[in-house]
Amino acid sequence: GAGVSQSPRYKVAKRGQDVALRCDPISGHVSLFWYQQALGQGPEFLTYFQNEAQLDKSGLPSDRFFAERPEGSVSTLKIQRTQQEDSAVYLCASSFDRGLNTEAFFGQGTRLTVV
Amino acid sequence: QKEVEQDPGPLSVPEGAIVSLNCTYSNSAFQYFMWYRQYSRKGPELLMYTYSSGNKEDGRFTAQVDKSSKYISLFIRDSQPSDSATYLCAMRKGLTGGGNKLTFGTGTQLKVEL
Numbered sequence: 085g086a087g088v089s090q091s092p093r094y095k096v097a098k099r100g101q102d103v104a105l106r107c108d109p110i111s112g113h114v115s116l117f118w119y120q121q122a123l124g125q126g127p128e129f130l131t132y133f134q135n136e137a138q139l140d141k142s143g144l145p146s147d148r149f150f151a152e153r154p155e156g157s158v159s160t161l162k163i164q165r166t167q168q169e170d171s172a173v174y175l176c177a178s179s180f181d182r183g184l185n186t187e188a189f190f191g192q193g194t195r196l197t198v199v
Numbered sequence: 200q201k202e203v204e205q206d207p208g209p210l211s212v213p214e215g216a217i218v219s220l221n222c223t224y225s226n227s228a229f230q231y232f233m234w235y236r237q238y239s240r241k242g243p244e245l246l247m248y249t250y251s252s253g254n255k256e257d258g259r260f261t262a263q264v265d266k267s268s269k270y271i272s273l274f275i276r277d278s279q280p281s282d283s284a285t286y287l288c289a290m291r292k293g294l295t296g297g298g299n300k301l302t303f304g305t306g307t308q309l310k311v312e313l
Contacts, residue, residue: 125306126203129301177242179299190243
């Protein structure tokens with residue numbers, strides 16, 4: 085596709101429910117990042133993939149958060165037993181990472197509301 | 200204390216004004232500096248990208264980096280209502296791998312009024 089695609093755009097979950105958020109990066113992009121953006125705040129790093137390898141998950145706030153990118157393309161961020169504090173916009177970004185071509189392109193995000 | 204500090208605003212200016220947006224940072228490991236624009240309910244889009252201290256100009260936008268003071272700025276000349284958005288400063292330590300992850304400021308909400 086032309087850009088990074090995320091689905092769903094909006095998700096309402098009841099507290100305790102599991103959710104899965106999908107990211108389709110730009111074709112050929114090696115790096116994929118997940119960020120969490122709370123209301124009125126800047127995005128905060130969650131995790132990073134280089135192809136299928138998850139090289140950095142230092143930003144995941146708890147073991148309820150899990151991300152995967154099994155074939156080095158599409159990625160899924162899963163949140164188990166959602167809590168109200170998980171309400172935020174979840175942004176995915178991808179970058180080519182060859183030579184000087186390292187610009188990260190962001191998707192529109194998934195707005196998660198936990199009620 | 201956050202690694203990157205940015206005044207959240209909101210900042211309201213009349214059309215045609217020069218806008219100055221700023222961030223300070225505490226970690227000298229940051230080497231690459233970016234400004235992103237984020238419209239409501241959209242993802243951030245890259246506006247400016249700089250590496251070294253100094254100025255970089257692109258149309259109505261000028262980015263400044265002062266590594267000795269750990270201070271970066273974005274200037275917008277002849278501001279337009281379409282510039283109304285949240286402006287996020289971001290920085291990273293490397294070009295590839297884990298160094299590529301971005302650390303963002305809080306974002307400054309800008310409104311340009313007719």
